[in-house]
Amino acid sequence: GNSVTQMEGPVTLSEEAFLTINCTYTATGYPSLFWYVQYPGEGLQLLLKATKADDKGSNKGFEATYRKETTSFHLEKGSVQVSDSAVYFCALSAGDNYGQNFVFGPGTRLSVLP
């Protein structure tokens, strides 16, 4: 079946440090890949997505590239801020074109210290 693996953390960084959160996936077919972020007490917010190989998703300084050859979708940000402290989820949606069925990774808790 489909699955997503990501580093669980917690990850603690100083403000302005470089961030990488690794994500790899296993899927049949041609999945779409997503990064969602969850702030304390909140639901999930879409951070970025990529729907085919070599696509790069980007938003708010975060980037991730869909690498089919390595089945990866690593999240990066060049300079993190305290406000980026949250839990980050990598997810895939299998491409059967018949609806939503996200498979999520376990989440990576990020803490950014001033």
Added chain:
Amino acid sequence: KAGVTQTPRYLIKTRGQQVTLSCSPISGHRSVSWYQQTPGQGLQFLFEYFSETQRNKGNFPGRFSGRQFSNSRSEMNVSTLELGDSALYLCASSRGTWANTEAFFGQGTRLTVV
């Protein structure tokens, strides 16, 4: 544009009881999905409804059920509650046309079973 609204935000129930959770999707969205989030199991897909029909279903017992109304609002029901059902239940809505469409999440309903 209003987001996904889940009610109630918090619930405390006793083992053996049943509970109904409600979700109002973003206007124009016809797909509603439900997820269970626990510290041990992470985010797990429960089911998805589109135009009042269940399209996808996760691996949960029959005690978990749902429905969708003609206005796309959805309800989720859990019968004969168990302690292990304590979780954050998240609802997500999307236009639902393709599996690569992003989902928008509500803030969730925190269910505690005592």
